[in-house]
Amino acid sequence: MRKRLVRKLDLERALAKIKPHTTPSAYLEQYTITPEVAAELLFIAAYVNDDIIDKTIVDLGCGTGRLAIGSALLGAKGVVGVDIDKDALDIASKNAKILGVKKKTQWITADINAIRGTFDTVVQNPPFGVQKRKADRKFLVKALKISRRIYSLHKSSEEYYGSKGPRPRSRSSFTSPSPFLKRFIEKCGGRVIGVYNMFMIIPRMFTFHKKRKHKFPIDLYVIEKVS
Numbered sequence: 001m002r003k004r005l006v007r008k009l010d011l012e013r014a015l016a017k018i019k020p021h022t023t024p025s026a027y028l029e030q031y032t033i034t035p036e037v038a039a040e041l042l043f044i045a046a047y048v049n050d051d052i053i054d055k056t057i058v059d060l061g062c063g064t065g066r067l068a069i070g071s072a073l074l075g076a077k078g079v080v081g082v083d084i085d086k087d088a089l090d091i092a093s094k095n096a097k098i099l100g101v102k103k104k105t106q107w108i109t110a111d112i113n114a115i116r117g118t119f120d121t122v123v124q125n126p127p128f129g130v131q132k133r134k135a136d137r138k139f140l141v142k143a144l145k146i147s148r149r150i151y152s153l154h155k156s157s158e159e160y161y162g163s164k165g166p167r168p169r170s171r172s173s174f175t176s177p178s179p180f181l182k183r184f185i186e187k188c189g190g191r192v193i194g195v196y197n198m199f200m201i202i203p204r205m206f207t208f209h210k211k212r213k214h215k216f217p218i219d220l221y222v223i224e225k226v227s
């Protein structure tokens with residue numbers, strides 16, 4: 001296990017400085033990952049699995065850059081953030097400057113399908129498919145084509161929580177993969193090596209959001225390429 005050079009709380013505080021999208025699109029599901037979930041994902045990747053420090057990282061659907069910038073702050077060799085929305089990337093680039101990782105980060109405006117090359121690690125918080133069914137699937141396909149290690153967030157299947165709903169937890173805990181996602185990942189040549197359950201909170205952003213804040217369970221899939 002790697003020695004922790006950055007405290008998790010310090011990473012969360014730094015990531016909290018990241019400016020969100022000013023005009024997010026509902027269709028692209030442009031909500032921002034919370035600093036807590038971003039730090040948890042990155043700590044698992046960096047310090048449990050040694051997949052960040054001195055590694056090349058790509059953040060697919062990077063939005064305003066929290067996962068990409070967090071990877072750079074933890075010591076990645078170089079980080080590429082890709083998003084289809086130029087406005088999001090303009091904000092990401094300014095965020096990288098504010099947090100002092102401008103030189104380590106590169107921002108590409110493109111559909112993820114256009115990305116070529118290989119990277120040590122993919123980090124991604126793709127659209128969950130609330131607006132467009134299974135929107136997360138093409139992110140998994142691309143991730144498995146360009147990397148051997150993937151950290152990917154997905155909406156939890158309700159079935160794990162029963163009728164009373166999820167119990168609040170401050171830290172992530174192990175859970176089982178959704179059988180559908182597991183099968184899909186295996187069909188794409190990957191293997192799920194761990195699933196961590198955590199909570200995402202998004203503020204009211206769009207007119208169809210009823211509550212001031214929406215808290216919902218999500219699963220972090222740690223995936224490796226096997227073929």
Ligand SMILES: C[S@@+](CC[C@H](N)C(=O)[O-])C[C@H]1O[C@@H](n2cnc3c(N)ncnc32)[C@H](O)[C@@H]1O
Nearest residue numbers: 028029032033061062063083084111112125127
């Ligand atoms: C749920 S948001 C996550 C943003 C950011 N990664 C975060 O966690 O804060 C999903 C992002 O994927 C981007 N996106 C959606 N479809 C895309 C595509 N086909 N190619 C590239 N980016 C895409 C959206 O613009 C949006 O920024």
